[in-house]
Amino acid sequence: MKSLQITFEPGLTRNATLRDHLAAMVHRGAGLTAVAGQLDMAPSKLSEKLAGCDSGGKLRGLSIDDLERYIAVTKDVSPVHYLIERYLITPEAASAEALAELHKNLSALSGTLAKMGIRWP
Known part of the structure; x- marks a missing residue:
């Protein structure tokens, strides 16, 4: 295959x-x-x-x-x-893509908050 x-x-x-x-x-x-x-x-x-x-x-x-x-x-x-x-597109693949997108967005948010002087885990 x-x-x-x-x-x-x-x-x-x-x-x-x-x-x-x-x-x-x-x-x-x-x-x-x-x-x-x-x-x-x-x-x-x-x-x-x-x-x-x-x-x-x-x-x-x-x-x-x-x-x-x-x-x-x-x-x-x-x-x-x-x-x-x-x-x-399987539900598993859709979930994996959504999780990857969430991770990317959280990383960007952390950087933005740091620029604002806000500490976030």
Whole structure:
């Protein structure tokens, strides 16, 4: 079995779904028109796929092929990181990360208090 270490900024799952995350990345990044052009797709079609339906409410799905093509042409791997954060981070790993962050913050707080002349263990 191979092991893989992945480093990314947490918080990708602030979007409720992968589709919402992808829409945010498209709009925050190059923009709908530019990304649609990279995907060889009309901006209106990409907009419908990102919304999940057209203006009449008819379902318009974003396929796995669309997702893979998006990652390939934009080099944005955050959708993969989104899925990892959503489904692969164990509670133990999350606790270990939180503990490390707490330790870092306490160290910084100790330094700040010392600068203020306050002794703290």
